[in-house]
Amino acid sequence: GQNIDQPTEMTATEGAIVQINCTYQTSGFNGLFWYQQHAGEAPTFLSYNVLDGLEEKGRFSSFLSRSKGYSYLLLKELQMKDSASYLCAGRNNNAGNMLTFGGGTRLMVKP
C-alpha cells in the first residue's frame, strides 16, 4: 500500500474556499488522483497530478509536491452541491501502477 492520509471530515460555508489535504508515501509514486463521491453514487474523476505544481479546472484546483509527498484539493466559491466525499488516490509503480485510495474526506457545505 501507499498509506494515503487525509482528514475524515471538514465543514465549510457556502461561497467560501476550502482546502483538503492529502499525504502519501513517496516511494514508487507515479501520480495522484482526486475523486468526488456523492452519497450513494459512483466516485467521479476530478483531477490528476504527476508533476509539481497547481492544476486548475474551474472552481477546483489540485496541487502536488512530490518531494513532500503532499497534495491538496482546493474548492472555491463553494456550493451546496459540493457536499460530498473527496477521495485522494495514489498510483504506485511498485504496485503495478494501480491506485491506492485514502479513506476520503467528507465535506459538508453549510448555508
Add this chain to the structure above:
Amino acid sequence: ETGVTQTPRHLVMGMTNKKSLKCEQHLGHNAMYWYKQSAKKPLELMFVYSLEERVENNSVPSRFSPECPNSSHLFLHLHTLQPEDSALYLCASSQDRTVNYGYTFGSGTRLTVV
C-alpha cells in the same frame, strides 16, 4: 450514468445464499476492477482483470469469486458470506493500468448480509 453499469443496486442475502454481482462497461476499456467500500474505511482493491486475465487478487477470501468472460463484463460471485462482508461493492474500468485518467467507476451494489 458514468458508462459503467452495476446490477443490482441493492442486494440483501442470507449467509447461506449464492448470488452474483454484475458489472458492464462499453467504454472500450481493457482493465476492470472490483473494490469494496466499507463505512469509514478506504476503498479496498479486491480483484483486477487486464485483457480478461486476472492480474491481482488481493488476499480476498474464497467466498468471493470473480469472473471476466470478456473485456466488457465482470462478475463477482458470492457464497456463504459473513455479516462483515456487508459493504458497497464498486466496479471500475480503465483504458489500461497506466492511464492518466484513473478509473471510471460504477455506482456500486449495496450489499447487506443477514
